[in-house]
Amino acid sequence: MKEIVVLSGKGGTGKTSLTAAFVHLSSLEDPPCRLVVGDTDVDASNLELVLSSRQRSRGEFEGGKLAVIDQKVCTACGTCQEVCRFDAIPSSQGEFRVDPLACEGCAACVYQCPEGALTLQQQIAGEWYHADAEGIPLFHAHLFPGQENSGKLVHLVKEKAQAYSRERDYQLLLVDGPPGVGCPVISAVSGADLALIVTEPTASGLHDLTRILETTDHFDVRSMVCINKFDIYPEGTDDIEQLCRSQGRAVVGKIPYDPSVTFAMVQGFPVTKAYPGSPASRAIARTWKIVMEWECVSQERC
Amino acid sequence: MIMAVASGKGGTGKTTLATGLARALVGEFPEVALWDCDVEAPDASLFLHPDWMDEKEAVLLCPEVAPEVCSGCGACAEACQFHALMVFNKQVTVFPELCHGCGSCALVCPEQAIAERPRSLGILQRGGSPAGIRCARGKLDIGQPLAVPVISQLKRWQSGETGNPVIIDAPPGASCPVVESMRGSDAVILVTEPTPFGLHDLKQIYRVTQALGLVAGVVINRDGVGDQGVEDFCRDHGLPVLMRIPYDPDLARGLASGKTLVDIDASFEMQLRELFQRVKDMVLEREGR
Numbered sequence: 393m394k395e396i397v398v399l400s401g402k403g404g405t406g407k408t409s410l411t412a413a414f415v416h417l418s419s420l421e422d423p424p425c426r427l428v429v430g431d432t433d434v435d436a437s438n439l440e441l442v443l444s445s446r447q448r449s450r451g452e453f454e455g456g457k458l459a460v461i462d463q464k465v466c467t468a469c470g471t472c473q474e475v476c477r478f479d480a481i482p483s484s485q486g487e488f489r490v491d492p493l494a495c496e497g498c499a500a501c502v503y504q505c506p507e508g509a510l511t512l513q514q515q516i517a518g519e520w521y522h523a524d525a526e527g528i529p530l531f532h533a534h535l536f537p538g539q540e541n542s543g544k545l546v547h548l549v550k551e552k553a554q555a556y557s558r559e560r561d562y563q564l565l566l567v568d569g570p571p572g573v574g575c576p577v578i579s580a581v582s583g584a585d586l587a588l589i590v591t592e593p594t595a596s597g598l599h600d601l602t603r604i605l606e607t608t609d610h611f612d613v614r615s616m617v618c619i620n621k622f623d624i625y626p627e628g629t630d631d632i633e634q635l636c637r638s639q640g641r642a643v644v645g646k647i648p649y650d651p652s653v654t655f656a657m658v659q660g661f662p663v664t665k666a667y668p669g670s671p672a673s674r675a676i677a678r679t680w681k682i683v684m685e686w687e688c689v690s691q692e693r694c
Numbered sequence: 695m696i697m698a699v700a701s702g703k704g705g706t707g708k709t710t711l712a713t714g715l716a717r718a719l720v721g722e723f724p725e726v727a728l729w730d731c732d733v734e735a736p737d738a739s740l741f742l743h744p745d746w747m748d749e750k751e752a753v754l755l756c757p758e759v760a761p762e763v764c765s766g767c768g769a770c771a772e773a774c775q776f777h778a779l780m781v782f783n784k785q786v787t788v789f790p791e792l793c794h795g796c797g798s799c800a801l802v803c804p805e806q807a808i809a810e811r812p813r814s815l816g817i818l819q820r821g822g823s824p825a826g827i828r829c830a831r832g833k834l835d836i837g838q839p840l841a842v843p844v845i846s847q848l849k850r851w852q853s854g855e856t857g858n859p860v861i862i863d864a865p866p867g868a869s870c871p872v873v874e875s876m877r878g879s880d881a882v883i884l885v886t887e888p889t890p891f892g893l894h895d896l897k898q899i900y901r902v903t904q905a906l907g908l909v910a911g912v913v914i915n916r917d918g919v920g921d922q923g924v925e926d927f928c929r930d931h932g933l934p935v936l937m938r939i940p941y942d943p944d945l946a947r948g949l950a951s952g953k954t955l956v957d958i959d960a961s962f963e964m965q966l967r968e969l970f971q972r973v974k975d976m977v978l979e980r981e982g983r
Contacts, residue, residue, distance in 0.1 A: 400704075401735055402705060402735055403703065403704010403705040404705010435869050435898065436703050436704070436868070436898065438891040475801060477796055493906065494877070496794055496796060498776070498798055499775050499796075500796050500797060503773050537898050537901035537905065538868065538872075538873050538901070540870040541870075543839060571705075571735070571866050572735055572867075573735070573836060574734045574834055574840070574841040575839035577734075578839050593950060594950035595737070595740040595950065595951065596735070596740060597950075600737065603836065606836040607836050607837065624950060627951070628951070654889055654919045654920055658889065
């Protein structure tokens with residue numbers, strides 16, 4: 393089983409729209425590519441919105457732990473507040489309380505409280521789901537707003553999807569990744585065989601592209617670049633292509649700005665399904681073909 | 695007055711709005727500041743072009759065990775909730791990339807064998823833009839997972855600037871880095887696009903602003919694409935739509951080239967100043983109650 397992760401550095405470049413289209417295209421292949429898909433953008437899990445899916449099972453995500461003060465035992469000595477490095481224990485009128493959004497769950501307060509008034513409580517920070525998207529298994533998750541440990545939930549989604557793929561001998565795991573370069577991205581990229589970077593020809597897109605490429609290099613994951621909305625600013629596209637050339641990276645797609653992508657999203661479909669003949673759909677299909685060929689070649693080499 | 699610009703979904707135009715707002719306000723408030731808290735993808739400087747005058751490392755205090763003092767009792771490993779210390783054969787191994795810098799291990803060590811040493815997570819920079827905007831940003835090092843300490847250290851480094859308008863460019867999402875960026879703000883401007891993705895992620899971030907008890911309003915970017923879902927949601931939840939930025943290829947091109955809204959189209963200056971005033975009024979109204 394091969395694992396491809398779709399990343400971008402900058403948010404909103406089109407990771408999810410492209411992933412949804414790839415899922416649709418893979419189902420059209422003859423024989424259909426045996427693919428499992430995972431949405432690891434757990435803060436903003438949108439893939440499900442454009443893949444008509446039916447939930448098959450769900451589970452709770454145990455995130456971090458939270459300190460809880462037993463007010464009956466607390467003598468308001470203030471030790472907890474002193475040792476907390478996250479400013480998570482404010483006090484007013486002699487009463488100390490834990491700010492659940494600031495608490496890191498480190499337990500420094502639990503260990504230092506002379507009265508033993510603090511304990512750690514496990515938090516349910518989100519949910520994960522296994523769904524069926526017209527025959528394609530979809531794993532996704534929802535992190536409750538404001539929670540920590542999104543990297544851990546990304547890991548959980550990937551683990552579920554990987555186990556499912558391996559047990560049933562699927563060929564490919566396609567992972568829709570989160571934006572950025574930090575904790576959730578590191579979880580999403582680790583162990584992948586290929587990162588497909590979706591960028592856009594803007595000043596921010598180029599800057600964030602360099603950061604995500606450094607990240608994939610750092611974790612020894614091969615990367616390819618796809619330029620979305622390449623025609624909104626051709627000078628920017630030139631800059632990206634030049635960067636890729638100088639680093640010896642393949643540009644595997646140039647997708648034009650096309651309102652049908654948004655029209656399809658509003659209808660709840662991948663663009664390749666709603667508007668198969670549109671310019672974006674045709675370009676996405678070419679990109680997917682290149683990525684798949686590349687994967688086949690690399691499989692033969694392995 | 696601290697205003698955070700946030701969005702659940704990435705790429706909706708947070709940086710566009712934040713930099714445009716700073717640019718529009720600098721005439722009236724020469725000390726206006728922009729803090730780029732999107733430390734994983736800090737892009738505001740691409741639009742404001744500041745000269746960085748001052749910088750310092752963002753660090754995390756990580757344990758260092760003195761082997762000659764350590765008795766191998768394992769108290770540190772037991773206390774660490776992040777599995778950043780392991781004891782095997784009475785020897786402690788530290789995994790710095792798992793450490794959250796809480797200091798609990800050093801506090802529980804009965805032999806006082808643990809010293810804490812700063813480990814670099816990224817860089818903090820500050821300076822002024824040619825237009826006079828006071829810029830500050832954090833930049834997370836590649837391969838480092840922890841954005842939150844970089845954000846909190848950036849904000850602490852800049853604190854004391856609060857007499858003048860401060861605009862915070864927050865990261866996307868709805869989890870801990872966003873919470874850390876918005877914490878302590880007077881108001882949050884939620885930037886979204888009028889699409890199902892935009893709506894889904896607006897709902898997420900709106901719940902975070904509610905949990906933090908912050909005044910919030912919405913800016914709809916790329917107005918005209920998509921559907922009515924965002925407008926309906928805002929109406930049903932009493933969330934004011936403060937401004938609409940139309941989808942316009944010329945605007946998209948200007949932004950792509952690294953220009954601020956105001957530099958592309960001067961008429962944005964007045965709109966953005968009005969936006970600031972409306973948010974300020976909302977904050978004052980809340981405080982008055």
